[in-house]
Amino acid sequence: MTHLVTLVLCMAGFAALALGAGRQQEDLFGRELARAATATWRGGGALLLATALVLLVAAHGWGLALVMFSGHTSLAAGLVYLSLAAWNRLQIG
Numbered sequence: 001m002t003h004l005v006t007l008v009l010c011m012a013g014f015a016a017l018a019l020g021a022g023r024q025q026e027d028l029f030g031r032e033l034a035r036a037a038t039a040t041w042r043g044g045g046a047l048l049l050a051t052a053l054v055l056l057v058a059a060h061g062w063g064l065a066l067v068m069f070s071g072h073t074s075l076a077a078g079l080v081y082l083s084l085a086a087w088n089r090l091q092i093g
Contacts, residue, residue, distance in 0.1 A: 013044075020042035025038070027084075
């Protein structure tokens with residue numbers, strides 16, 4: 001159960017970080033968001049990733065948690081990247 005929750009938190013974190021980038025804002029919304037909104041997305045993404053790390057450390061200790069966090073973030077980043085690429089393809093085609 002910890003793995004699923006951590007993966008969801010990491011995916012949400014990377015999605016929020018992507019929404020905090022100007023290029024993705026242009027692609028998804030057709031314009032860049034205000035600076036406050038961009039900062040909120042970035043801060044929220046960082047907070048979600050930190051929460052995932054804290055959850056893993058609490059459940060498994062530092063040694064194993066850092067290895068697990070690396071795997072979860074790699075998978076989550078790849079899934080978010082593929083989702084954004086698929087979204088871009090749907091918008092073009």
